[in-house]
């Protein structure tokens with residue numbers, strides 16, 4: 001076989017030159033893309049960019065706080081409804097002792113439990129407050145004479 005470029009009789013290789021495949025000697029291979037040996041096997045990356053970011057749809061500036069005096073709130077609301085501790089416990093599916101401890105302030109109900117209590121008693125034990133966002137909030141309210149307490153009220157979601 002002879003080189004299709006220079007006619008030299010030597011070891012040839014298939015080389016892609018401008019779309020055509022030619023048999024070229026070593027000296028001429030530089031003009032094209034040597035086939036077979038190159039890393040032309042570019043693996044089609046099947047790796048889809050996986051968005052593993054599972055961001056909670058809760059802005060960082062909002063935090064929930066257990067209200068002060070939640071134990072009183074619960075107790076008063078319960079008595080208002082004429083419920084016994086055992087009855088309330090049954091409704092929110094906890095042990096009587098849990099209600100006892102909540103009403104004595106020894107146990108802080110988590111949000112889940114607070115939701116149940118809200119359903120049964122209609123008391124809101126958590127309130128949402130803006131914390132990190134305070135600076136922007138302050139700007140928004142500047143001049144309006146709003147106090148932080150007012151801002152908290154505004155931000156509050158019931």
Ligand SMILES: [Zn+2]
Nearest residue numbers: 003006025028
């Ligand atoms: Zn050649």
